[in-house]
Amino acid sequence: MKETQRTIRPTELRNPRSRGLDRKSTRDILRIINREDAEVARAVAREIPVLVRAVDVIVGALKSGGRLIYVGAGTSGRLATLDAAEIPPTFGVSVKLVQAVIAGGRRALTDAVEGAEDSLKAGARDLRAKRVMSRDVVVGITASGTTPYVLGALKHARRCGAMTIALTANRGTPAMRVARIAIAPQTGPEVVTGSTRMKAGTAQKMVLNMLSTATMVRLGRVYDNWMIGVAQTNRKLRARGARILQEATGASVSESRRALRQAGDDVGRAMERLKKGLT
Numbered sequence: 001m002k003e004t005q006r007t008i009r010p011t012e013l014r015n016p017r018s019r020g021l022d023r024k025s026t027r028d029i030l031r032i033i034n035r036e037d038a039e040v041a042r043a044v045a046r047e048i049p050v051l052v053r054a055v056d057v058i059v060g061a062l063k064s065g066g067r068l069i070y071v072g073a074g075t076s077g078r079l080a081t082l083d084a085a086e087i088p089p090t091f092g093v094s095v096k097l098v099q100a101v102i103a104g105g106r107r108a109l110t111d112a113v114e115g116a117e118d119s120l121k122a123g124a125r126d127l128r129a130k131r132v133m134s135r136d137v138v139v140g141i142t143a144s145g146t147t148p149y150v151l152g153a154l155k156h157a158r159r160c161g162a163m164t165i166a167l168t169a170n171r172g173t174p175a176m177r178v179a180r181i182a183i184a185p186q187t188g189p190e191v192v193t194g195s196t197r198m199k200a201g202t203a204q205k206m207v208l209n210m211l212s213t214a215t216m217v218r219l220g221r222v223y224d225n226w227m228i229g230v231a232q233t234n235r236k237l238r239a240r241g242a243r244i245l246q247e248a249t250g251a252s253v254s255e256s257r258r259a260l261r262q263a264g265d266d267v268g269r270a271m272e273r274l275k276k277g278l279t
Helices: 026-045 048-063 074-091 105-109 114-118 120-128 148-159 174-178 199-218 235-249 253-262 267-276
Strands: 068-072 098-102 137-141 163-167 181-183
Touching: 026 199, 048 068, 048 137, 048 163, 048 181, 048 199, 068 074, 068 120, 068 148, 068 199, 074 098, 074 105, 074 137, 074 199, 098 105, 114 148, 120 148, 137 148, 137 199, 148 163, 148 174, 163 174, 163 199, 235 253, 235 267, 253 267
Parallel strands: 068 098, 068 137, 137 163, 163 181
Antiparallel strands: none
């Protein structure tokens, strides 16, 4: 059956504000993109009530020994992988705590493996390999809300008793019906019709930042607003660790560096030593 304007998903509609894009100046093109991007934060803000519920569920699951597992295809999968990869060095947690599964596997991180997203069975199979349990939380990320790979993963997670969350840019879609919690910032038509790597992708990045960061704060991986779990793996990060200690405790540069060495480069332990005057 031929799609009508009413049945086409909002993210696939033509954007009237960007018509004639190919005839505009560079400045005008950039202004249009910027103006549309400004709507994304407002769309995400409207989802905060459901984001609160999602974070509380994730925190409870991780406290109970569960994991946070992202699942996505294409841009969604790459954004998920990026967020998962940055959690351990930022907050000092195990790489197993937050994981990402992308359609097409590792190759899809740098090359388009578009057909990989079309299989329900592949989504279930890849999640099965993660040995999902009831105490885990699985977040399915799909701008369209219809990606078979993500739907297959969410359905498998539900069968395993895991909490399921959908992150999409379209309401009333299969992903929202399969998941127990649905986060759906309404980003609307893209500047380039159907290119959901743009506004929808930006919204996904913002939501993933909010989910993982709020979760880590709630789990005690942040002191005030400092990264006390930050990895000390290069010169920049070692300098950051020492600076955090100086600001948080009033210690000198040399005292901070010495405390870090004594604490085995653990910023949190070094801070406790300095604050309590421990040797």
